[in-house]
Amino acid sequence: MPTRTVKKVKLKPGSERILKIIGVVVALLLIVFIFYRSNINSLKKIGYSEKAAKTILSKFKKDYCLQLGENKTLNAAFESSDYIEKNLDTYSKVKYRKQKHLIKNINKLIKKKYSNDQISTIITHGDDKAVSEFTKRDKVRYLDEFYTLDYAKLALYDRYVDFMNKSREDAEGSVIYVNLDLDKENYKDYSFVKDFSYDMLINKHRALSPKFIPPRLVKINKEYCTDGEKIEGNEKAIDASETMIAAAAKKNIHILISSGYRSYDGQKEIENMYLKLYGENYVNKFVAHAGFSEHQTGLAFDFASAKKSIFTTSDEYVWMFENAYKYGFVYRFPKGSEEITGYTAEPWHFRYVGKEIAKKCHDEDITFDEYFAKYLY
Ligand SMILES: [Zn+2]
Numbered sequence: 001m002p003t004r005t006v007k008k009v010k011l012k013p014g015s016e017r018i019l020k021i022i023g024v025v026v027a028l029l030l031i032v033f034i035f036y037r038s039n040i041n042s043l044k045k046i047g048y049s050e051k052a053a054k055t056i057l058s059k060f061k062k063d064y065c066l067q068l069g070e071n072k073t074l075n076a077a078f079e080s081s082d083y084i085e086k087n088l089d090t091y092s093k094v095k096y097r098k099q100k101h102l103i104k105n106i107n108k109l110i111k112k113k114y115s116n117d118q119i120s121t122i123i124t125h126g127d128d129k130a131v132s133e134f135t136k137r138d139k140v141r142y143l144d145e146f147y148t149l150d151y152a153k154l155a156l157y158d159r160y161v162d163f164m165n166k167s168r169e170d171a172e173g174s175v176i177y178v179n180l181d182l183d184k185e186n187y188k189d190y191s192f193v194k195d196f197s198y199d200m201l202i203n204k205h206r207a208l209s210p211k212f213i214p215p216r217l218v219k220i221n222k223e224y225c226t227d228g229e230k231i232e233g234n235e236k237a238i239d240a241s242e243t244m245i246a247a248a249a250k251k252n253i254h255i256l257i258s259s260g261y262r263s264y265d266g267q268k269e270i271e272n273m274y275l276k277l278y279g280e281n282y283v284n285k286f287v288a289h290a291g292f293s294e295h296q297t298g299l300a301f302d303f304a305s306a307k308k309s310i311f312t313t314s315d316e317y318v319w320m321f322e323n324a325y326k327y328g329f330v331y332r333f334p335k336g337s338e339e340i341t342g343y344t345a346e347p348w349h350f351r352y353v354g355k356e357i358a359k360k361c362h363d364e365d366i367t368f369d370e371y372f373a374k375y376l377y
Pocket of ligand 1: 259295300301302348349350
């Protein structure tokens with residue numbers, strides 16, 4: 001029987017050593033890799049992205065970052081090709097906003113000698129475009145005066161300064177006026193409000209197109225209308241009116257509605273009628289031009305008293321003045337706010353905005369225009 005000889009491969013002593021070295025190197029690399037990954041993971045755990053974490057390690061800033069904990073601006077800095085080492089302290093202190101040129105803009109603002117707090121202020125008062133534009137101008141003088149207000153807009157800085165110089169308003173007043181475009185002429189250079197919403201603002205600077213018709217127009221209960229007229233309004237606003245009128249009736253307060261939704265053409269007829277009767281000055285002061293009337297939203301109503309012909313002398317007026325906000329209505333054109341609202345006081349005209357906004361306007365004692373300038377603009 002032939003015997004099989006198994007040949008044992010024997011490595012030369014030299015090759016064995018090489019393999020051993022390779023083994024050690026691979027093991028070392030593995031250890032380094034595991035260590036590297038655990039560092040990356042510890043940074044990711046406190047909110048850094050993979051990309052930022054890699055840069056942090058390559059720049060030997062791991063301990064610095066771990067010590068600070070989560071910091072979105074730093075994360076953006078380490079992700080950005082605009083990162084500058086000497087600006088690191090500012091990056092760590094400036095508030096974060098998701099903006100495409102955040103780090104580039106911070107660098108520019110540091111160059112203009114703004115403080116860290118001021119840079120935060122600038123970043124948080126505009127979008128990427130507004131901040132980028134702002135970085136192009138020389139250091140401004142009244143940054144802290146205007147921008148301690150949350151609702152001051154970076155892009156409007158020059159208009160705020162102009163308005164404050166020309167008017168008797170302080171910084172806060174100037175911001176509100178300019179946010180409402182009140183530094184512009186009435187009925188000129190206005191914008192269009194396209195979409196219906198319960199918090200839409202229509203005034204002499206914010207118009208509706210002739211085609212705008214509010215959704216879900218319904219007729220109000222005939223009993224609640226003056227002369228049994230068919231008055232329409234948005235369903236939710238009508239519901240709120242009826243609830244309010246019914247609640248008032250229980251207290252012997254008898255409110256009626258004399259006007260609700262008016263179409264663009266309807267308002268145009270009214271405008272023309274008053275124009276013929278009293279002329280342009282009167283119309284500009286007392287009658288909304290077509291497209292600029294809140295009645296076109298289906299959310300505004302004129303109220304009346306069932307007991308007295310002059311509304312302001314009635315218990316109904318007093319009751320509404322004190323209670324309408326509980327049903328989601330704001331007293332739209334109050335006395336003393338003519339410059340803000342653009343209208344002479346109209347004690348009968350109320351606007352449905354929903355309970356939350358109405359309560360806030362009531363509690364802060366502000367008009368809906370001011371509410372808009374502060375919270376919705
Ligand atoms: Zn009205």
